[in-house]
Amino acid sequence: MTIEQTMKSFPKPSEIEVPAGAEGWEQLYPYNLVFDNAPGGDEKFWFCDSQHWPTVFKPFETIGGEFAVKCLGQYNTRHLLIPPANGIEFKIHLGYLYMSPVPVPEEEIPARVPEFERRAGHYFQNWDSLLEAWHSKVRATIDEMEELDFEPLPDVVPFDDIVSGKAMDGSQTLMENYDRLIALLYRNWQYHFEFLNLGYLAYLDFFGFCKEAFPGIPDQAIAKMVQGVDMELFRPDDELKQLAVKAVELGLQSAFANPDDVEGTLGAVRDAGGEEWLAAYDAAQDPWFNFTVGNGFYGHDKYWLEHQEIPLGYIKDYIRRVDEGQDIMRPVEELTAEKERIVGEYRDLLQGEARQHFDAKRGLAATAYPYVENHNFYIEHWTMGVFWRKVRDLARVFVDAGFWADPADMLYLNRNEVRDAIFDLVTGWAVGAEATGPHYWPAEIERRRGIIDALATRRPQPALNTPPAQITEPFTMMLYGITTEQVQQWLAGDEAGDDDAITGMAASPGVVEGVARVITSADQLGEVEEGEILVATITAPSWGPIFGKIKATVTDIGGMMSHAAIVCREYGLPAVTGTGSASTTILTGQRIRVDGNAGRVEILEG
Incomplete structure (x- = not known):
């Protein structure tokens, strides 16, 4: 059939x-x-x-x-x-x-095919130099974005502008900087994908070769052959771990009693003679605190730089674990040793030209693999963090002018409407009359808020x-886990097997049992307790600090190269991704078994 x-x-x-x-x-x-x-x-x-x-x-x-x-x-x-x-x-x-x-x-x-090979070949042959240039381009765009200012309009044009013949009123800066902000964001999103598709393709090419050369090879074995690398996306979490270790070495544990009080915590560290620790903390912030607990795509995402209670809270938990004698570092050496063992075993099965192809394809995938995660820090976290901060700066100009009550209200306008609102603002200011916005937007924003809230109920x-x-x-296949087979499993639902198991993609190996903790947003991360199994619609790369607490991860969506799958493999945790419905089927408190080898999740009790 x-x-x-x-x-x-x-x-x-x-x-x-x-x-x-x-x-x-x-x-x-x-x-x-x-x-x-x-x-x-x-x-x-x-x-x-x-x-x-x-x-x-x-x-x-x-x-x-x-x-x-x-x-x-x-x-x-x-x-x-x-x-x-x-x-x-x-x-x-x-x-x-x-x-x-x-x-x-x-x-x-x-x-x-030939044109693809020519273009992709250029990147693969010049990977290191082109990637170095990529970092320079992205950082320059971020720096340019940082320089944009959104200031309230002055009561009068400065007299110096009269003398110099500037002949402009300053409103053009507001308008130009808004358009420039959008253009710079667009520029970095184009840079975002310069290497990313190639990273997936290199892995897919190696994946296909292994499936043909080694019939029956598990998907995880292929993934393990490129794992255990020192990726920049893990650097923010690694910085927190190092700060926790330093705090224990310096005897500063008691200063972290209430990390929600940022100034109080840093003051307590200072009072305890922790100047060395504070210097290390300040050094870690640039650039590694340009990191969000979300994914960077929403205006409400909280960034470490602006909400330092978040990293301080993670540091407090790491301090507790260090004091308990836990090893909080990622098992990089173990992962690397496991990688080399698996590579050696499969390589020894090949000879001659086949072995050369294996070496070349694996080497290419291992070279490209880090970018698959590293780009997240530079674009989704750093670039988007600066972008949302500038958006709030502009929104506050409108708040001062009475257009709406809260900077977050501007998110209920689309970006072209914001451009119209800017012209409305500067026109009323220029002619000495009331702008229309304060009489239009408050009620319209409330109407739209009601619609958004209603959509969010489902x-x-x-x-x-x-x-x-x-x-x-x-x-679609490697990032989202939307494969032909997986979609058919989603459609089959309860008819997919002869038991009640939830099936998905075998994303990271291992089998564990434990109590489920269902999470639907980053705001709930504080609820996760030691030894629980995380069940979520999806995890964000920035959830790293909780991966040392949990036993395994189950997600509704995500493939072999999704963030959840990669992070779990790098932390040595079992994972089943792309289940379609785990977060709506499993309840917090239920005892479940996660089989990351077979892509199965069973509800055992509760």
Whole structure:
């Protein structure tokens, strides 16, 4: 029986009822993002990207999704000409982002192969020098973004401007800096994908070679052959661990009694003679505190730099664990030794040209692999952190002018409406009359807030419409875990097996039992207790500090190269990803068994 003959469907978007109170939600987003306006919206297969956008978009926040997925697509389609895959179409349905991979017509694939090999080959042959240039480009963009200022307009033009003949009133700076902020963010999102697709492709190439050369090889064994590297994304967490060790060495434990009181904690360290520790703490902040407990795509994400109670709280917990005699460092040496053992075992099975191919493909995957996670720090965390800080600076200018009550209210405008509001503000100021905004936006923001709140009462459908016979787009498979087989398992639901096990992707090996802790947002991380099993829609790379407390991870979405899978492998924790429904099926407090070797999760009791 073929897949086509057994095919089932997810709900059609037109059949899904709008939550009460969310009527008119389509008006909050740009016309090109609204699902009802999408060509073939009820026919194409769409999956919800709850990995990056797990909560409802406020209108301004769509910018992250738009820039990220557009730039992802351009590298598949226009830069690299990846033979079987163009980009990913994206739309918003009931406040959530849905994606649909765009295939390359089969007859066009052969013509793309030589050009792809030429372009990808240039990167792989010059990886180190091009990556060094990438770091310079990204850092320069961040520095330029940092220099942008959003200041209230003056009562009068300074007399010096009269004398110099400047002939401008200062409002142009507000307008130009806003447009510049958007342009700089867009620039770094284009840089984001310069190497990322290649990292996935290098791994996919090695993965395919291993599957052919070693029939029956576990997916985890292939992943382990490139693991155990010193990745920059783990550097913020490593800095906290080192600070905790130093605090214990200096006898400063008592100073961390109440890390929520940032000034009080740092003052207590100073009073205890901890100047050496404070110097190390200050040094760690640039750049490693440009890190969020979220994923950087939402205006409400909290960054360590601005909410230092967060890193101080993690340091307090690490201090406790060090005092208890725990080894808090990642088992890098063990992971590296395990990697070398597995590489040696499989390499010894090959001879001659096959062994040379193995060495070349594994070497390429190992070289490209770190970027798959490292880019997150520079773009999602650092770039987006600066961006949201500047957005709040601009929003405060509007607060002072009476347009809305709280800087976060500006997120209920889309970015083009913000440009209109700026002109409204500067026009009223320039002519000496009231601006319209204070009379329009407060009520409109409250109306929109009600719609967003209503949309947030319902979890999104994991997918829409009938899936294709085969899914080939590399990002979709390796990052999201949306494979042909996995989608069929989602559709089969309870019919997938003869027991009650939840199935997903075997993302990180090991088998453990423990008590489940279901988490749906970063704000709940403080609830996670020692020895629990984390169950989440998805984890963020910045959740590193809790991976030393938990036994395993289970997620609703995510593939072999998802952040959850990579982080768990690097911490030596079992993981099952891409289950589709674990966070809504499992309850906090239930005892579960996680089999990261087989991709199975069983509810044992509770």
